[in-house]
Amino acid sequence: EVQLVESGGGLVQPGGSLSLSCAASGFAFSTFSMIWVRQAPGKGLEWISYISTRSSPIYYAGSVKGRFSISRDDAKNSLYLQMNSLRDEDTAVYYCARVGQRLDVDYWGQGTLVTVSS
Amino acid sequence: DIQMTQSPSTLSASVGDRVTITCRASQSISTWLAWYQQKPGKAPNLLIYKASSLESGVPSRFSGSGSGTEFTLTISSLQPDDFATYYCQQYNSYYSFGQGTKLEIK
Numbered sequence: 001e002v003q004l005v006e007s008g009g010g011l012v013q014p015g016g017s018l019s020l021s022c023a024a025s026g027f028a029f030s031t032f033s034m035i036w037v038r039q040a041p042g043k044g045l046e047w048i049s050y051i052s053t054r055s056s057p058i059y060y061a062g063s064v065k066g067r068f069s070i071s072r073d074d075a076k077n078s079l080y081l082q083m084n085s086l087r088d089e090d091t092a093v094y095y096c097a098r099v100g101q102r103l104d105v106d107y108w109g110q111g112t113l114v115t116v117s118s
Numbered sequence: 119d120i121q122m123t124q125s126p127s128t129l130s131a132s133v134g135d136r137v138t139i140t141c142r143a144s145q146s147i148s149t150w151l152a153w154y155q156q157k158p159g160k161a162p163n164l165l166i167y168k169a170s171s172l173e174s175g176v177p178s179r180f181s182g183s184g185s186g187t188e189f190t191l192t193i194s195s196l197q198p199d200d201f202a203t204y205y206c207q208q209y210n211s212y213y214s215f216g217q218g219t220k221l222e223i224k
Contacts, residue, residue: 035213037213044205044215044216044217044218045154045156045162045205045207045215045218046215047212047213047214047215050212050213059212061212062119095161095162100167102167102168103150103209104152104164104167104168104209105152105164105207105209105213106164106167106173108161108162108163109161110160110161111161
């Protein structure tokens with residue numbers, strides 16, 4: 001069974017940093033591209049980053065480019081999101097998700113809440 | 119960037135109704151479109167991929183159609199479990215989502 005489990009969310013002050021992790025199981029992690037998607041409270045879904053197999057290429061949405069960094073460790077079956085210079089508007093539930101072999105996003109984690117507030 | 123626009127934003131319907139949600143892309147995305155259902159506090163769940171292909175395990179009352187810039191999601195006969203928020207997503211160039219359609223009980 002495919003499972004994606006995010007962790008690392010919490011409360012952080014504006015300007016601060018936070019690192020999210022996503023533990024993958026039930027599939028050959030190294031052979032799949034992965035993405036991060038976020039959802040602000042009561043709002044819609046926003047794609048924020050993509051990482052291909054072997055960590056190249058990598059893409060970011062304009063709203064996080066230069067502040068967030070995506071990475072993966074295939075030996076640990078894990079995906080990461082390093083978030084720096086956090087702003088109030090980064091408050092959201094962050095989901096990791098798998099890009100399937102058909103290229104659609106087929107599996108999602110349960111999400112982890114990041115709250116940016118002083 | 120490709121913008122996705124869904125309509126309506128909110129839809130009130132009754133059990134047994136046939137409903138249609140529309141999604142328009144700001145430029146052609148061929149059939150690189152997916153539909154998701156999301157319930158409160160839960161992750162999105164894939165319903166349709168490649169515009170019209172039904173994901174395994176999804177009831178056949180859900181169907182998708184369209185290509186280029188205009189797409190539809192149809193639920194043929196609403197069931198109580200279908201009241202949720204629905205999102206379209208393009209994956210032709212990076213990823214982007216529609217703003218969502220909340221399907222409410224009339």
